[in-house]
Amino acid sequence: MAALTARDLMTPDVVTVPPDMPVQAVARLLADRGISAVPVLDREGTLLGIVTESDLLRRLAGEEDERRGWLAGLFADPSRAADRYARTHGTTAAEVMTTQLVTVPEDATAAHIAHLLEERRIRRVLVVREGRLRGIVSRADLLRALTAPPDRQEERLSDERIRRAILAAMRKEPWVDTFHLSVEVREGVVELHGFARDQATRRALRVLAETVPGVREVRDLTQPLPAYLYLMP
Incomplete structure (x- = not known):
């Protein structure tokens, strides 16, 4: 298992979306392709973020958020409140996407990737080379590391x-x-x-x-x- 790397495990043909794609279209894409996340790339191919099922569910749940009273507002973090509002009311991929990305190089080991998924409590990591997206390694992909035949x-x-x-x-x-x-x-x-x-x-x-x-x-x-x-x- 230690010999396997992100290059061996990743899904290279990644479905991506532009930052201005409507949220409804992103949700339809996830459902139609049977995937749980899509990276967001600009026209130059620069990785901007990722829209996950959790991001879309957060937006849906935000529709029932109650307006806070003035007293609760005194103790709220304005920046966090603004970020939550944008992500729960945004209409495009760029407005609802997660921008704090966990990335690994192509030579990252399966053990290192598994550690990141466990430590960060995430379901996938993005594989990059010089800032460019090369693939995605998910929890399901890591199962291949456990079932790989031993080195001869x-x-x-x-x-x-x-x-x-x-x-x-x-x-x-x-x-x-x-x-x-x-x-x-x-x-x-x-x-x-x-x-x-x-x-x-x-x-x-x-x-x-x-x-x-x-x-x-x-x-x-x-x-x-x-x-x-x-x-x-």
Whole structure:
């Protein structure tokens, strides 16, 4: 998965709209194409923003906004209120679009993109090169990273290299007690021996081993950590 990049995952033929397209036409375009967002480009191809389903729903919901009283207006942020008014009453793509864009270069890894989607709580990122739109990577596109076949070079890794890689990964994690654990690898099959503190640790150890290149199977043969070992420093 780490080898896959935005260039591999992105949808390159992106449907775009001009900034002066009416909101109703944008909504119809999304419905007809079965897509959830469209980037907004000017005549020179410069990326200006993106109109998403959320932007359109926000505009629709804004039709029932109640007018604030004068007292509430004293404590409101005028800039935020003005921005919300424009986006909920705008009639063109430029007026309702999201301008705070999350973009990545074409060589951004799948892991980095997934981190951005999770951290920013968004559904897609725009792929750009020198300010020009090259494609879009959505959550659905990232699923391809999870189902991608493993690198064939991983199959040629020796058992000893796999074992060392697992031990190295374990030493980086504060929750792993390597003193009470041992790792054996035979033809890509990993066996975990020793003692694990609890069920969560056993599950995490399995996940850790499974992510190491070349691992074909993980067998958890660990046992619960004896009570007397809890008292050891």
